[in-house]
Amino acid sequence: MSLSGKLETDVELKASAQQFHEVLCSRPHHISNVSPSKIQGVQLHQGEWGKEGSVIICNYIHDGKAKVSKEQVEKIDPVNNSVTYKVIEGDLLNEYKSFKITVQVTPKGTGSVSHWTYEYEKLHPGISHPETLLQFAAELSKEIDSHLTSAK
Known part of the structure; x- marks a missing residue:
């Protein structure tokens, strides 16, 4: 049984790919202002935004518990909004020896x-595989999208 895994999900957005990627x-x-029930705060520890x-x-709050994640920005691709x-x-x-999160936003019609x-x-x-964390990301995407599109 392999210990390595990969999970993916797509979320339809009304906001542009550039708007969502920029956030x-x-x-x-x-994001903590947009979704305080999920993200309690994000602080810059080192470098620049x-x-x-x-x-x-x-x-963040996941499965009803307060959690912390320290993450390094490994790669930014502004052309592909990832x-x-x-x-x-x-x-x-x-629970995981390694964990990497990639978000790519692709234009689609009037949204992305x-x-x-x-x-x-x-x-x-x-x-277990992090399915509930992937659902968390999908819900967070929808909340960010709602904020971006209603602020206009």
């Missing part, structure tokens, strides 16, 4: 589609 990449510290190599600390975060500390690493990919390696076979 996730350059303004993640604003929207720059590769920067480190952010995200305080950003990749590598989890380097925090609650996820209690956010494609979330989780690549991970579980510490042991008893750890």
Whole structure:
């Protein structure tokens, strides 16, 4: 049984690909204002907002529990509206040896589609796949989208 896994989901958005990407990449510290029930806060630990190599600390609520994730911005692709975060500390690493989050936003019609990919390696076979965390990301996407499209 393989301990490595990959989960993906798509979320239809009304906001443009550039708007959504800009929030996730350059303004993640604003997400707690948009979705305080999910994201308690995002702080810049090292580097600059929207720059590769920067480190952010995200305080979030998942499955009813307060959790923390320290993530390094591994790759930013402004042409393809994608950003990749590598989890380097925090609650996820209690169950996973490695955890990487990639979000790519593609224009579609008048809106866009956010494609979330989780690549991970579980510490042991008893750890479940992070399906509820992927659902969390989908719900968060919809809340950010709603904020971006209603603010106009």
